[in-house]
Amino acid sequence: MQRTRWAILGPGQIGGFFARALPRSTHGVLQAVGSTDPDRARAFADEYGAPVAGTYADVLARDDVDAVYIATVHTTHAELSVAALESGKAVLCEKPVSPSLSETMRVLAAAAATGRPFVEAYKYRFGPFAAAFDDVIRSRRIGGMRALAASFGFAAGSREGRLFDPAVAGGAILDVGGYPMSLVVAVAAAAGIDLDELHIGEADGVVGAVDETARARVVAGTFVADLRASIVEDLPKIVTLEGGLGTITSGDLWGSRLESGRTFGVRTESRAEIVTVSTLDPFAAEADAVSAAIADGRSEAPQMPWAQSVATARLLADWRASLRP
Template structure:
């Protein structure tokens, strides 16, 4: 193995059995040595240091992370502490090799990866087998077509624990087989499928089941996976996989890759001991055997992963972008794996107590939220509201659970975001409950601005709006909706009836400023004229579709857009604050391709020569500014001559970062006109 140019000074957090294996192989890696050991128990740290690294300093986790001599940290504590310690290490400027799983769930894993990408330090999840030459050889065989087109992967990793006690059987410590060793067959299936498809494997289906023990953790689990077959799909595209895991059933660990021309077998895919090897079988041909025993460069798996981190650190020191992580197991691989493990546990029926939608989930770091300095957010005012609104508004209808919502909302708040858009209609109140619980957990009810909506079809009546408002307040754990919108219009109801009921709720203190969503500009004017004539408060806010792409149609029945020239003039003349939804045209500026017509709604609503020209100009300007085209599209919305507060609906922290990148783009009038095709 070629050693890295600059060996690292390592600290170990969590002096357990797996850390001993790591420590025993580290000297062979060329990646440095252990200079410190951290533990919550001083005597354990000292005993570990005396055994594997005589002379190493010992202390608490915090003391070790504060040590300026420590450059890299190996996190080998229990699952539930991985995220907090990894983030603490990254914030302390250390590089991190974190044992799997990176976090107990995808939401928390997003927070850890985001901490790495914003810190400039290196993060690597420690699936050590992925860095072994056996794994590289396997993937090379798949890519070369050694067994034809790959059809199926079978992978297992399970064992029978000596006693049904301890951390493996403790739900509060994220026990069970799926999280402890289930990630091995999942990462293997994803890696083989990706090599076979020639691109990152996208999971399209998961069916699973298993046995849940008396302590509430999975003791045996199996899942059938299907990976994306690409644009053409069909028989030539997809890869299926079967994965198995458990902590109460000892199945021999094995991997088999089945293709149209043969199969590949690994009898020792994970521990990778002295008998490690790959067997390739093709009809009518003798078996091909590849071995990777002692003497093979990089044959010690823990040494290999340490060397991989050291190479990334060296690349970062040379000024290279290492935000993707290692090619063998990237940070995107970590995120995708954690999402699969979430789905697998859900299929089995395991949800840990600390993940429940009513749980007091803390920040992933364990520290209070802190707004970035300098604050990247911009703010605006809606008359009568009494609080500034962040110019970017977080839509809350894309959150599968509270852990995911917490990570995303935390990132939005730390980016200066204060305003959230929700509706009783979203998940029939479930998404409002997630937001309300997060606000309670963070103590932010008085600081945040929540845009609540109700009166959706088929209950788009004054009576329907009323009961939905009352349920929304209960769901959100709030007494008042400071900004409330009717979610739809019902032309069969006279505008005065809607104005009256909104005034009644405002007078009762249940709502503050109010307006409408998906109303025509004519109906908006009619309602405000009625309000003025009858001494009532009128509508102050509109929330329709608006963005750089002109809407040819709307995604859902009852929706309205204001992307046409007449509507833009109306907004400019009246200066009505607009909270536009689909401000980035449902991904049009990120992924639309005239040749790709798989997304029927995207095609129906946005596919036109004019919009593709807008996209081309946005991409051209984005290249000049060094930002994504989506940031230019959002900057276009922010640069309008009327107040705008675009609603974004990111499904991940990475998508949130891409969305908020538009805050740093200031477009002048000429650029806005060119993007809108008004410069000819």
């Protein structure tokens, strides 16, 4: 497999994590950095050793860039993704693809039309942890799915910046609520539940300029998932999945920006065990998933297939809509 020459669009904090992770990937190298501010792009490129810097258009026009990592604010993801795909680049886009389902579908249509890989970057879905977790569900060791409880929340402190700015689709649901929601979708997919059956049963939260805290119950038949998200409160990281024959529990599922999750527990009537897997840099794993898709001529990555991105986008949009006055 040849090396993948990456460009980062959006030289911010998350872009920095990706830049630091690329040397730990198997195939990726940092080639270029793009920004609305060329000087900022140049400073970031110099810091991380990229030879090329410029505007988004400058970077996308180059033929020495194979893939782009989009690390900008939510409201710019779709436009940049479509532009990158139409310029012949593979795309790894930070979650969410877009605040709206229609724009998410537009991005995936562009990927289908161009044949280039497009991958949504829910980093916890890449690596041995997610694979082992899904395997337990598929094997039906804990039986059919009954209930999921999951949350993701932190106290931002200041109410300034993008998290609290409605103009860039700030708020808890899109910033961190996508983690538990995408997990609901992944669990349903592994369990053989029709993703179209998933729907918001009820929801509430605290809404100021943006949704600061939010709760949702997602339902599909007899499967019920209770989710919480917050940008003003630290929430428990424990995830519990209950099946007809047992449970899975983990306080490690989301991992961190530096390391993927390591352990989760599986308990049935006859046995209790701790599943332990190797860890890796989740940003490097995402990059390698895109490299593999390029090499294999695929437009999707199995870790985050388009059907799951679509279902997650639909449910997040419905969750947000349910909290509006």
